[in-house]
Amino acid sequence: MASSGSAGRDVPAARAVNDLIEAREGATRLKGMLQEQSSELTELMDGMLNKLSSALSALDTGCTAGASASGSADGVIRARAESSTGRTRKRSFSRRLEGFSGKRVTDTLVDGHIWRKYGQKEIQNSTHPRSYYRCTHKSDQGCNAKRQAQICETHPIKYDVTYYGEHTCKPPSNTPMIIAAASDDRAENLVSFAPTFPQLGQATTQLSSSWCTSVDDVFSSSSDPFVQAHELAAVVGSAGRTSSTVGSVPDHSGSGIGDMAGGGQGGGTGSFPSSPSSLGFVVGSLGSIGNDDFFLFDP
DNA sequence: TGTATTTGACCGAG
DNA sequence: CTCGGTCAAATACA
Numbered sequence: 001m002a003s004s005g006s007a008g009r010d011v012p013a014a015r016a017v018n019d020l021i022e023a024r025e026g027a028t029r030l031k032g033m034l035q036e037q038s039s040e041l042t043e044l045m046d047g048m049l050n051k052l053s054s055a056l057s058a059l060d061t062g063c064t065a066g067a068s069a070s071g072s073a074d075g076v077i078r079a080r081a082e083s084s085t086g087r088t089r090k091r092s093f094s095r096r097l098e099g100f101s102g103k104r105v106t107d108t109l110v111d112g113h114i115w116r117k118y119g120q121k122e123i124q125n126s127t128h129p130r131s132y133y134r135c136t137h138k139s140d141q142g143c144n145a146k147r148q149a150q151i152c153e154t155h156p157i158k159y160d161v162t163y164y165g166e167h168t169c170k171p172p173s174n175t176p177m178i179i180a181a182a183s184d185d186r187a188e189n190l191v192s193f194a195p196t197f198p199q200l201g202q203a204t205t206q207l208s209s210s211w212c213t214s215v216d217d218v219f220s221s222s223s224d225p226f227v228q229a230h231e232l233a234a235v236v237g238s239a240g241r242t243s244s245t246v247g248s249v250p251d252h253s254g255s256g257i258g259d260m261a262g263g264g265q266g267g268g269t270g271s272f273p274s275s276p277s278s279l280g281f282v283v284g285s286l287g288s289i290g291n292d293d294f295f296l297f298d299p
Numbered sequence: 300t301g302t303a304t305t306t307g308a309c310c311g312a313g
Numbered sequence: 314c315t316c317g318g319t320c321a322a323a324t325a326c327a
Contacts, residue, residue: 117304119319132318136303148318305324313316 099144099165105158109149113167127153137169144168 109115115133123130128151135143144165152158 118321119317120305121317121319124316130317301327303324303326306322307320308322309318309320311316311318313314 100162101166102163104161104163105152105155106161107158109159109161111147111161113145115147123150126150128156135167135169137167141169 114136116136116138117131117133119132120129121132130148130150133147133149135145137143145167146164148160148162148164150160152160
């Protein structure tokens with residue numbers, strides 16, 4: 001496949017895919033809002049989401065690059081192979097990524113989810129390597145979300161990020177409640193770590209470093225969205241601890257481009273706790289993020 | 300010492 | 314046969 005390069009592609013079909021992706025994201029949010037009100041509506045939304053997903057898959061197979069969403073047979077359990085170095089290994093993976101769920105060109109790899117890098121590969125006809133990430137909760141919650149990140153060919157300061165699968169991971173049950181108000185035009189998108197669980201004490205402080213609102217919203221906002229993302233990361237990561245790969249980048253010759261996580265490993269801005277048991281992330285139902293948006297952490 | 304990242308090998312699809 | 318996605322040992326780091 002002629003990999004990557006969504007930025008260089010602007011065929012109508014590609015735009016249709018983007019529209020569909022946006023439509024699906026909106027539907028997903030809507031579903032979340034409706035969930036508490038009516039199971040019937042939720043089912044309806046599920047149906048819509050399925051349709052959108054299949055439409056995306058169909059379109060994607062034919063027109064978007066690097067996003068093969070063919071749901072080919074997977075789960076091929078292989079016996080073991082022995083390498084020349086004497087290593088033995090088991091094979092159990094699907095050859096093709098399935099569940100294409102979006103593609104973005106972003107300034108940052110921080111997207112509110114916690115990813116673990118599991119591979120990097122030089123790609124044919126591409127100057128930059130592609131990095132492979134899976135959700136950090138794959139092991140403990142079986143979350144199958146994945147993403148591929150690659151430095152954009154046309155804009156080396158940006159990344160082509162392709163998402164596969166849906167996050168099925170959930171925040172831990174003892175996480176504090178996050179309140180996202182998206183209705184008012186003033187102080188909209190206010191996120192508050194309410195003192196719902198005073199007993200959490202220190203945990204709350206720690207969690208505040210690991211929570212992030214959906215950067216989907218940030219990405220889709222109109223003006224200079226990435227500054228917002230950085231600011232968000234700065235606030236959210238203020239109590240940063242061990243890092244995960246949230247901000248890791250396709251490493252090409254150690255140029256450090258995009259090393260916005262505050263220096264690879266080692267926490268700081270954009271860093272999140274790595275222990276699956278110690279954190280969760282919450283995708284807030286934020287609307288567009290405006291200049292006066294802010295996040296209030298209420299201990 | 301535990302966890303995340305790196306990196307070369309493996310292997311299936313095309 | 315080539316390409317690209319994944320595995321898993323080795324390595325780095327806090």
